[in-house]
Amino acid sequence: MADIIRDINLNNPTQRQYWQTFLSELDIDNFNVKELIGIEKIVGLFDGERLVGTGAIAGKVLKYIAVCDRGATSKGARFNQVMTTLENYMATLGRFHHFVFTKPRYIASFKHIGFGVLAESSLGAILEKGLPDVHSFIRQLPQMGNQTSRIAAVVVNANPFTRGHRYLIEKAATENDFVYVFVVAQDVSLFTTAERQMLVSKGVADLKNVVVVSGGDYMVSYLTFPSYFIHDETTVIDYQTTLDARLFKNIIAPARHITRRYVGSEPLSETTAHYNQTLAREFDDSIELTIVPRLNSQRQVVSARAVREAIATDNRQVWTEMVPETTALFISENITALQTRIRKGQKIDGN
Amino acid sequence: MEIKKTAMAGTLESSDVQIMLSQGSDGITFDLVSDVAKQFDDAIKATITAVLALYGVDNAEVKVVDKGALDMVIKARAMTAVQRALDLADEPNWEVM
Numbered sequence: 152m153a154d155i156i157r158d159i160n161l162n163n164p165t166q167r168q169y170w171q172t173f174l175s176e177l178d179i180d181n182f183n184v185k186e187l188i189g190i191e192k193i194v195g196l197f198d199g200e201r202l203v204g205t206g207a208i209a210g211k212v213l214k215y216i217a218v219c220d221r222g223a224t225s226k227g228a229r230f231n232q233v234m235t236t237l238e239n240y241m242a243t244l245g246r247f248h249h250f251v252f253t254k255p256r257y258i259a260s261f262k263h264i265g266f267g268v269l270a271e272s273s274l275g276a277i278l279e280k281g282l283p284d285v286h287s288f289i290r291q292l293p294q295m296g297n298q299t300s301r302i303a304a305v306v307v308n309a310n311p312f313t314r315g316h317r318y319l320i321e322k323a324a325t326e327n328d329f330v331y332v333f334v335v336a337q338d339v340s341l342f343t344t345a346e347r348q349m350l351v352s353k354g355v356a357d358l359k360n361v362v363v364v365s366g367g368d369y370m371v372s373y374l375t376f377p378s379y380f381i382h383d384e385t386t387v388i389d390y391q392t393t394l395d396a397r398l399f400k401n402i403i404a405p406a407r408h409i410t411r412r413y414v415g416s417e418p419l420s421e422t423t424a425h426y427n428q429t430l431a432r433e434f435d436d437s438i439e440l441t442i443v444p445r446l447n448s449q450r451q452v453v454s455a456r457a458v459r460e461a462i463a464t465d466n467r468q469v470w471t472e473m474v475p476e477t478t479a480l481f482i483s484e485n486i487t488a489l490q491t492r493i494r495k496g497q498k499i500d501g502n
Numbered sequence: 503m504e505i506k507k508t509a510m511a512g513t514l515e516s517s518d519v520q521i522m523l524s525q526g527s528d529g530i531t532f533d534l535v536s537d538v539a540k541q542f543d544d545a546i547k548a549t550i551t552a553v554l555a556l557y558g559v560d561n562a563e564v565k566v567v568d569k570g571a572l573d574m575v576i577k578a579r580a581m582t583a584v585q586r587a588l589d590l591a592d593e594p595n596w597e598v599m
Contacts, residue, residue: 225516231515232515235520238520242510245507247524265567282563283524
């Protein structure tokens, strides 16, 4: 009998239990809220009443993909059927580009159906398929200098752009011929992506060798990398930061002859401190990492988080000390809107 | 004719082919994955290029995952993909068949 595709509904306790049991048997047992929350659709492949394959869609990400080949007509047939269903469903939503985060041993299966590897480590891999892809992203990046130029990169979320960001970028601009500033594009912060990008651009407008670009799908917050297939919570951050570092080192940097990366030192956040350590380890000799000590304002370390807290508590003096005039002007003009966003539940303690 | 939007047709199942078409600016460019690429790589590309030519498409990025599809299957999937990409899905161009 042919296998049938049906939707699985996690709000139904029986289906949820059945689904989780199936995945656990296939060694996927991380059902954290963080992993499940973005899921829009789950499909199940059934042989009669027996679940033999599944996969889920969360935005551009396909996850919880697993199949059991026991009783299948041919090896790989069920995997192909599940993936076809997921991809065709994505196509009806107008999504033709997707990512898979998976265990290294499944890389070959995904390559077989048209996925390309963006980064891999012993803990996991990021693959993508469709268009526009990483090559499209690289093509649209402006070209500055040539192989002989000294070219650096800075990646910022800039939520919002502070004097600290300015200090970091200015230092990079002084020490290099050209600097790419990649602004993280995920729209989950207090300041919208458009606002963040605009404030960075205005804040460095006078630095002629600096170009501000969107980080697209490739310079994202590593914290959003799905880790549903990782058992041990303590290795998650290592898995995430390693893939982020390798993607930058092996794909983005070489495409624009970037040989240096500047980051701020991180006295306040353990996660970011870990990230800086991973970058240093992974870049090794191929990219020179400069960790710049964080700028201090009169009272404390300049941080975007402190600025957001000051906005929430209406403490104008604090944010004026920490942000350049361009950002201060924007905050003053939009203070009511920003405070409303916070009141409506926008988190300000993340990044 | 120019591709209006990215479109896809076909499946990843055995004896089928999945074809994705997207806007291109550099002629017809292929990214092809196939178990039989060594023998049939050129034939698959030729079939798809011929279908695109029938619709007057000169520029496109084509991504193909072939699972051992026969020529007529490739042709049918290519036609569906191109009609979706040109927004002609509701008014198939029977003459090209």
